[in-house]
Amino acid sequence: MRVLTTAVLSLMILSSCAAGLTLAVQPDGSGTLAVDARIPDTTAARLRSYASAPGATPPANAPLFDAAVIRREAGQRGLTSVSADTPSPNRFRGTFSFRSLESVAAAPGLSETGALRVETKEGVTSVYVRLSRDNARALPLLFPGLDPYILEALSPPALDPYPVKASEYREMLQALLGSASLEELESAEIRLQVRSPGPIVRHGGGSVSDRTFTAVLKLMDLLTLEKPIEFSVGWK
Numbered sequence: 001m002r003v004l005t006t007a008v009l010s011l012m013i014l015s016s017c018a019a020g021l022t023l024a025v026q027p028d029g030s031g032t033l034a035v036d037a038r039i040p041d042t043t044a045a046r047l048r049s050y051a052s053a054p055g056a057t058p059p060a061n062a063p064l065f066d067a068a069v070i071r072r073e074a075g076q077r078g079l080t081s082v083s084a085d086t087p088s089p090n091r092f093r094g095t096f097s098f099r100s101l102e103s104v105a106a107a108p109g110l111s112e113t114g115a116l117r118v119e120t121k122e123g124v125t126s127v128y129v130r131l132s133r134d135n136a137r138a139l140p141l142l143f144p145g146l147d148p149y150i151l152e153a154l155s156p157p158a159l160d161p162y163p164v165k166a167s168e169y170r171e172m173l174q175a176l177l178g179s180a181s182l183e184e185l186e187s188a189e190i191r192l193q194v195r196s197p198g199p200i201v202r203h204g205g206g207s208v209s210d211r212t213f214t215a216v217l218k219l220m221d222l223l224t225l226e227k228p229i230e231f232s233v234g235w236k
Helices: 007-014 041-048 067-075 101-105 136-142 148-154 166-177 179-187 219-224
Strands: 020-025 031-038 080-088 091-098 116-121 124-131 189-195 200-204 207-209 212-218 229-235
Touching: 041 166, 041 179, 067 080, 067 091, 091 101, 101 116, 124 200, 148 166, 166 179, 166 219, 179 219, 189 219, 200 207, 212 219, 212 229
Parallel strands: 020 189
Antiparallel strands: 020 031, 031 091, 080 091, 116 124, 124 229, 189 212, 200 229, 207 212
């Protein structure tokens, strides 16, 4: 069975509202990325039928995450696995370290898209994320490992050169996954936290408490990208 997703993609494409991603940066620019992703049972059961070649039937309890592949593909994006486990077939937990945010943003094929930028100027380090239909091709680079059969089945408008409207896409998902799964996807949010090593002096698209920036993204907004998704944070 092909791997459904990597750790980050678990959050951005198939997360439950309880999913979270925490980026903790140290004063020298190194840091860790902690991920905890769970696919709701109803949606997981539906998606298993698409996570294989036509005609193949994966086991009902087949894991939707492969920790070994996640570690390997994370390594290709400048991340080193500290821990990675699948406590249940529908859940992944992992922690990854990196030498610098700049090295992650400079991953092959990603830097030129503008989806992720890191810059330091006048003592302030800033991280910018911008996803739109113009650079949606960067999504597989940001989140490698997406099962091609699932991607084809979901057909997100964000990756379609001739996208349908969000309302039409919801109707398609309801026919594909059923009403219960659609409700799960409609309510799904991705909660991203950035813990900075110094005082946060600027931010956009989220909120700040002490040295922690939090942005909450709606899953359906990401799948359709009718409007660009942007957030940023800068610290001294």
